[in-house]
Amino acid sequence: MKGWLKISAVLLLVYVHTAGLLMDVPRLNILNETVRALYFHVPMWFGMVLLYLMSVYYAIRYLKNPSHEFDVKSVAYAHVGTAFGILGMITGMLWANYTWGSPWHGDPKQNGAAIALLVYLAYFVLRGSLDNEEQRARLSGVYNIFAFAAMIPLIFIIPRLTSSMHPGSGGNPGFNAYDLDSRMRLVFYPAVIAWFLIGLWIVSLRVRIKKLEEKIIDNE
Amino acid sequence: MAKSFIGEKKGVFIYLYTVASPQQIIISKIIYNILLCWLISIAGYILFSIFIFNPVQDHLIFLSVLLLASIGFSTSLSLISGIASKANNSNVLMAVLSFPVVISILLMAVRATKNALDGLDRAASTDELLNLLAINCIAGALGYILFPYIWRS
Numbered sequence: 001m002k003g004w005l006k007i008s009a010v011l012l013l014v015y016v017h018t019a020g021l022l023m024d025v026p027r028l029n030i031l032n033e034t035v036r037a038l039y040f041h042v043p044m045w046f047g048m049v050l051l052y053l054m055s056v057y058y059a060i061r062y063l064k065n066p067s068h069e070f071d072v073k074s075v076a077y078a079h080v081g082t083a084f085g086i087l088g089m090i091t092g093m094l095w096a097n098y099t100w101g102s103p104w105h106g107d108p109k110q111n112g113a114a115i116a117l118l119v120y121l122a123y124f125v126l127r128g129s130l131d132n133e134e135q136r137a138r139l140s141g142v143y144n145i146f147a148f149a150a151m152i153p154l155i156f157i158i159p160r161l162t163s164s165m166h167p168g169s170g171g172n173p174g175f176n177a178y179d180l181d182s183r184m185r186l187v188f189y190p191a192v193i194a195w196f197l198i199g200l201w202i203v204s205l206r207v208r209i210k211k212l213e214e215k216i217i218d219n220e
Numbered sequence: 221m222a223k224s225f226i227g228e229k230k231g232v233f234i235y236l237y238t239v240a241s242p243q244q245i246i247i248s249k250i251i252y253n254i255l256l257c258w259l260i261s262i263a264g265y266i267l268f269s270i271f272i273f274n275p276v277q278d279h280l281i282f283l284s285v286l287l288l289a290s291i292g293f294s295t296s297l298s299l300i301s302g303i304a305s306k307a308n309n310s311n312v313l314m315a316v317l318s319f320p321v322v323i324s325i326l327l328m329a330v331r332a333t334k335n336a337l338d339g340l341d342r343a344a345s346t347d348e349l350l351n352l353l354a355i356n357c358i359a360g361a362l363g364y365i366l367f368p369y370i371w372r373s
Contacts, residue, residue: 063369119320126317129307139303142366143317146299149358150321153351158327161347 006201012194019187037095039187043195044088045113049155051081051199052120056148059141071137074144075127076206080199082120089113109166112154119147119154224249224298225305226314242371246298246363253294261286277339281349285336288352289329295356296321299363302370328352 020039055077062070092110093103104110126143130136159166236245265286268274276282297318304314332348 063366115320115323122316122320126303126307126313129309129313131308135306138369138372139306142299142369143303145366146296146359146362147321149362150296150324150355153324153355157351158324161331161351 005197009194009197009201012190013198016187016191016194020191023187024183034095034098035184037091038184039191041088041091041095042188043192044084044091045155046192047195047199048081048084048088050196051077051084051203052148052151054203055081056145059144062137062141063145066134066138068137071141072207072210073203074141076203076210078120078123078144079206080202082117082124083202084195084199085113085117085120089117107159107166109155109159112159116151116154119151123147224253225301226310228305237371242368243364245371246302246367249298250295250360250363253298254291257290257294258287261290276337278336278342281342281345282333282336284349285329285332285345285352288349288356289325292325292329292352292356292359293322295359295363296325299359299367299370302367306370325352325355328355 016039020036055074058070058074058077062074089110092113096105096107096110097103100107123140123143127136127140130139240248265283269276300318300321301314304310304317307313328348328351332345332352335345335348
């Protein structure tokens with residue numbers, strides 16, 4: 001990853017943390033100051049979906065052209081995407097604790113997100129239970145693509161069909177409609193970009209570590 | 221349906237490998253599973269309505285949910301079974317891999333079934349039925365495209 005991207009990610013995050021905590025936010029019923037959680041909760045899910053998308057992209061490239069590098073990248077993206085998903089879950093539970101009254105409501109969006117994480121945990125289980133390296137890469141690539149397609153309805157379609165308290169579902173307008181005014185956009189979009197860049201950075205580090213480990217094993 | 225690839229002996233795989241292309245195999249497995257699933261669910265439905273009573277108020281919707289959900293289960297589980305059969309303890313892995321994938325089909329089917337039981341207006345469950353159909357199409361297409369990569373080993 002390019003150096004200037006890393007620097008800009010860090011600078012953007014510094015900006016997001018200071019501006020997100022200090023700048024004025026619109027006064028809204030129930031939400032009050034917790035609306036600031038938007039800067040940290042929503043980018044996690046954006047990041048998760050984008051990272052999983054990258055993971056699927058590398059899985060497809062692996063299936064088309066089996067090279068070890070694509071497999072390593074695909075797994076690294078899935079790992080970091082799952083980490084983002086867990087963070088998004090925790091921030092969402094914190095936020096729900098103050099606005100909905102308790103951390104876990106069994107809301108369709110929450111359940112869908114939890115199952116979506118299970119999909120990727122199953123992916124890691126699959127990788128753990130295959131011994132042959134080439135077979136592991138191919139089968140987990142297939143499952144990765146299939147799982148991503150199965151995950152999309154869970155997060156994006158089913159919550160919209162049922163009644164849900166989460167904004168953007170069950171006939172509720174998305175967050176754009178009422179609580180995201182232009183002041184919040186100034187912080188929110190940089191936050192999305194910055195967290196995604198941080199995710200990419202972690203992925204590139206993980207790929208490099210993996211490559212170095214393999215080099216060490218080869219030399220022994 | 222977990223049995224579609226897991227229970228098979230090694231020789232069967234080699235035989236299938238020589239006589240058919242992977243696309244033909246997955247399609248035939250899916251068709252077999254769909255027919256099996258339809259048979260079981262319709263037999264179950266008829267037996268239940270004879271021996272117990274039949275609370276379903278909208279039979280057309282109920283039957284179409286039954287048929288669509290069967291297609292969804294067979295298409296996605298056939299592919300997953302193909303993946304799981306390559307691993308060591310495939311029966312456990314089958315459950316782990318398939319649960320998150322079929323749960324969206326299951327949720328849709330449960331909600332549409334509840335509408336049919338309550339005899340709600342048909343417009344209320346068209347969304348779920350269309351969604352089931354869309355998930356089936358995606359699962360079927362992905363199975364068709366991805367199965368050759370599993371089969372090659």
